[in-house]
Amino acid sequence: MTIFPISFKTILLLLIINLCASSMSAQKRTVVNGEVIQYAEQTSMIQYYATPFQNNLNQVEMTLDAKGRFETSITILENQVVNLFLGSDIVKIHVHPGDSIFVRIKHVNGKRSQEFYGTSADDAAWPEKQRNYFIQSFESPTFSNTLLTAMGTKSPELFKLYLDSVIDTKTAYLNKNSQNLSPKFIHWQKAEIKYEMECFRLNYPSWFYSMRGLPDQEVKVEPSYFDYLNEFAIHDSFSIGSNQYRLWLKYYYMYELKKLKKPYTATDMFQLAKVYFRGEILKNFQLHLWADIILYGQLTDAQEMYPMVKAKMGNEDAFKILEKIYEEKLPFKTGADAIRFTLKSIDGQPVSLSDFKGKVVYIDFWASWCGPCLREVPAGEDLKKAFAGKEVVFLNISIDEDENKWRESVKSKGISGIHLLANSQNNPAVLEAYRIVSIPSYFLVGKDGKILAAPAVRPSNPQIYDLIQAGLKQE
Numbered sequence: 378m379t380i381f382p383i384s385f386k387t388i389l390l391l392l393i394i395n396l397c398a399s400s401m402s403a404q405k406r407t408v409v410n411g412e413v414i415q416y417a418e419q420t421s422m423i424q425y426y427a428t429p430f431q432n433n434l435n436q437v438e439m440t441l442d443a444k445g446r447f448e449t450s451i452t453i454l455e456n457q458v459v460n461l462f463l464g465s466d467i468v469k470i471h472v473h474p475g476d477s478i479f480v481r482i483k484h485v486n487g488k489r490s491q492e493f494y495g496t497s498a499d500d501a502a503w504p505e506k507q508r509n510y511f512i513q514s515f516e517s518p519t520f521s522n523t524l525l526t527a528m529g530t531k532s533p534e535l536f537k538l539y540l541d542s543v544i545d546t547k548t549a550y551l552n553k554n555s556q557n558l559s560p561k562f563i564h565w566q567k568a569e570i571k572y573e574m575e576c577f578r579l580n581y582p583s584w585f586y587s588m589r590g591l592p593d594q595e596v597k598v599e600p601s602y603f604d605y606l607n608e609f610a611i612h613d614s615f616s617i618g619s620n621q622y623r624l625w626l627k628y629y630y631m632y633e634l635k636k637l638k639k640p641y642t643a644t645d646m647f648q649l650a651k652v653y654f655r656g657e658i659l660k661n662f663q664l665h666l667w668a669d670i671i672l673y674g675q676l677t678d679a680q681e682m683y684p685m686v687k688a689k690m691g692n693e694d695a696f697k698i699l700e701k702i703y704e705e706k707l708p709f710k711t712g713a714d715a716i717r718f719t720l721k722s723i724d725g726q727p728v729s730l731s732d733f734k735g736k737v738v739y740i741d742f743w744a745s746w747c748g749p750c751l752r753e754v755p756a757g758e759d760l761k762k763a764f765a766g767k768e769v770v771f772l773n774i775s776i777d778e779d780e781n782k783w784r785e786s787v788k789s790k791g792i793s794g795i796h797l798l799a800n801s802q803n804n805p806a807v808l809e810a811y812r813i814v815s816i817p818s819y820f821l822v823g824k825d826g827k828i829l830a831a832p833a834v835r836p837s838n839p840q841i842y843d844l845i846q847a848g849l850k851q852e
Contacts (some may be wrong), residue, residue, distance in 0.1 A: 404428070404698075405474035409459065410448035413482040416463055417445035425451050425459040425472075429620070430668040430699045432814075454695065455618055456565060458504050469504035471562065473497050499557040503566065510550060515543055524577060525588055533598050536581060537605075540574040568619035575625050578605075579632060603632075612658050626654070626662055627669075643670050643678035647685060664690055664699065671703050673815060676832040679703060708812045708820070709831040715822045716810045720774065721803055723784060723796040728772075730822070736768040737848040738822040739833065739841075742799075742813050744776050745786035750817040754790050756837035760845075761793055768824065769845055774799050776808060776816065823848050 409423060419441055424434040441447045451459070453474050461468040463482070468491060472478060478501045479494040493502040508516040517523070527539050547570045555563055577584065582602075586594040611629065616622040633653055634641060641649065647663055654662050667686045671679045683703065690696040709715070715738075719729040730738065741757065743750035761771055771794035777783035778800050787796055799807040811820065821833040821844055829848050834840050 404452045404454050406450050406452055407472050408450045408477040411480035412446045414445040415484045416441050417443055422462040428454050428698050430702050432672045471500050471504050500559055500562040533602050540578050544571050544574050564615050568616035569621045572621035572625040579628050644681050647682055668699055677834050709828040713828050715828050718807045720797040720799055733770045735824050736770050738770045740772045740820040742774050742816050742818040745782045747816050753836050760836045776800050824851055
């Protein structure tokens with residue numbers, strides 16, 4: 378198991394991801410079609426999230442006909458904003474699962490306008506309507522810089538008031554123009570507005586520096602800064618469909634764990650969530666926590682959590698979708714043949730996995746720029762010393778694109794073992810075959826060339842000693 382120090386280093390990447398909205402319901406077919414006369418017979422594209430349990434956008438390409446018309450369908454779990462690409466221009470469209478939306482887009486004198494028809498047409502039109510209204514302020518491409526400036530020039534209390542003003546102004550505009558909007562959409566949009574700013578409010582002490590490239594520093598604030606949380610409605614069941622609300626829940630959870638000043642394993646975090654959340658909020662949070670670990674954490678942690686998640690949510694449609702993603706992420710089953718490869722060594726010589734038949738092989742995919750990888754180096758060297766003189770081989774496979782930095786890092790960090798390179802130029806098929814989507818990633822291969830653990834635990838996890846020892850006992 379990976380130990381997560383509550384220092385916003387390793388774990389921050391895991392929990393900072395802003396996923397699209399999810400639910401425990403089944404996916405539904407949603408139709409998006411339209412007409413863009415000025416774009417006739419050209420190719421367009423729609424990007425969307427089929428599920429929240431993924432780290433890449435789905436996309437559908439389509440060629441508009443001679444009249445500039447197009448039609449496509451997508452399958453989604455819950456309402457979201459999809460992006461329609463017209464060259465370098467992006468039209469944002471809100472869709473509910475099961476919607477059938479038609480959009481007519483016109484370009485006159487260099488300006489674009491759009492009209493929406495069909496189910497939830499006014500909901501569909503809202504993202505562009507809101508963006509056009511606030512294009513000089515909250516929807517400006519430079520608004521993130523405005524927030525950063527406000528964070529650095531205002532006192533903590535004045536910054537909180539500034540965030541309140543953003544929430545109030547955007548919500549007032551929504552209320553004023555909500556006559557034809559669906560109640561479900563209004564709830565969702567209010568949550569998106571509110572919790573986007575609440576993420577900044579809660580993270581002000583750490584984001585003050587991290588957004589300036591200094592992630593290890595925090596602004597000191599009075600303990601009273603967080604007193605507002607005592608009156609805050611943590612369990613906002615009406616907002617459970619909002620991606621910003623779920624993101625805020627993750628930040629809130631990290632805030633609470635940080636106060637405890639203890640390290641936690643991924644399974645600890647899964648279990649401890651019930652202290653802070655309940656009901657559907659708890660179930661939704663735990664499912665997303667497992668999803669984040671599958672996508673951005675260590676698969677060994679995801680494997681350990683799997684029985685707990687399945688026991689609690691095994692009948693949910695969303696779990697079944699996520700389970701398929703989890704199974705696809707697993708590179709190999711124990712006992713499967715390890716995929717053979719030949720890579721260039723740091724000395725420029727070809728080295729093959731098959732060269733080490735009869736030995737236990739511990740494979741470490743890493744890179745010189747990977748902080749978590751480098752933090753494992755001391756534990757890795759201790760592991761190598763423990764098995765020195767035994768039938769164990771340590772293969773360090775770097776994915777560095779810059780060979781000089783790879784070589785410099787090996788030397789400066791004093792990393793022993795056999796060093797190989799696999800990048801976009803040097804046998805990228807190895808990374809695909811071993812499904813390397815995050816690093817560090819470890820694999821343990823037995824003396825017979827079959828998988829003992831995929832993924833294997835890190836060198837800092839004492840369990841690896843027992844796994845290697847068991848591999849050495851194999852005939």
